[in-house]
Amino acid sequence: MRHLLSAADLDLASATSILDVAEEMQQVQSRPVKKLPALRGRTVVNIFFEDSTRTRTSFEIAGKWLSADTINVSAKGSSVSKGESLRDTMLTLDAMGVDAFVIRHPSSGAAQQVAGWVKAQVINAGDGQHEHPTQALLDAYSMRHHFRSLLAERDEAPSPGSGTEFQGKKIAIVGDLLHSRVVRSNVLLQRTLGGEVVLVAPPTLLPPGVETWSCPVTSDFDAALAEADIVMMLRVQRERMAGGFFPTEREYVEGYGLTEARLAAMKPGAAICHPGPMNRGVEISSAAADAANSLVLDQVAGGVAVRMSVLYHLLGSDIGATQ
């Protein structure tokens, strides 16, 4: 695999392999020496044209723990603010002999464009409202952990590496789907892994073209909740409250918030995901965020491991990196 631009770039074998290797990578976090030599001598540039703490940091740690040289470039204070075009910025960095770019950009399709310009490999760390494939992978990683622990409780061994854990599982993705890049990547990845995604949002917060995604769309959260094995809450961006997408915050919470009442109404064994940062009291109540079946902290812990695995799969071998 040369680039990771979209969750649709992954077939079942490669997605499963990324999740499997991430399991091993997670062990590195508890080692005395948090370092593996696999990417020694590789240079990874994290270039973020948009603010991000957790994604940028987890990519930086992931690269460092694999012994790559990681460099962070933020658009602020760079030549971008002096008016240089994206293309010239990327070509300049590319000419320095970079092996991979991890790029976040506010424009949808930016990673794809960059991949066409540079010699280096490109990982999309979020492009506008389009995609965020590594977030979808770490969501899947946390979900799979949860499904496996349910199996273990019932003394059923999971079939290792088969990638069948998601078959028949209902994943409700709830909230601001319009402004979310996480939702598209999750829909595409689950299409490969076999989970059944249900989209829950007020009609004003549905992305254009959602009818072509071939997954059910509803505005009835309670009905979707009763069926869901995973309830993935997306952040409502308070700055968009004034945009007329919904009348009041209270009304939103009533229709689409994971309240204490809805927490109690979840199916037994169902779990909660949230890509963060959370707005407690808006899309998710504190009780739900801190509930025993909340995977929020697992998602953060898995973030580094999944990104290590992605870097390993893209950069670990010279064979495939050119294709």
Add this chain to the structure above:
Amino acid sequence: MADPAPDTTTSELSSRVVVDGPELARSLTRMAHQILEANRGADDLVLLGIPTRGVFLARRLAALIADIEGRPVRIGELDITMYRDDLRANPTRRVGRTAIPGRIDDAVVVLVDDVLFSGRTIAAAIDALRDLGRPRAVRLAVLVDRGHRELPIAADHVGRSIQTAADERVQVRLSELDGDDAVTIGRTGGTR
């Protein structure tokens, strides 16, 4: 480290058995005694199998040692994929499991693998160990030493030394994975 999934159809056609099941069992029993003798007992002993077949050999050795000593011995798995010196030159490799039983600082670690050939796997394993702690000593136990070393590495405990040509393929078959116990030599291509 032999391939995890050998092509049995071709190897059975063109390979011959050099160690059969009972011989293999006797070799392992002798190795278990040798490990205990060299270590003067099972104190501080940690057996680490290198995937894939080294893990199963380590389990068998641990069971034999437990029988002899009357108490269990610590056992784990050490995957060396990330430490290979040919990582970049090959297609992306699947990473195996690493499971270290507690701390290995000041322990006597016995690395267990099926075939010792170039020595590169063991060199990688020693690098991997350095990131996991500081054992008092590291020893190497292999079922088969087939020669043709490319690095200054020697085994402490060897089940069987076999003269081979460099292009021959030595395969260890274990009942846990392959249905029966045997060591075979063939000319089916590949490096071992």
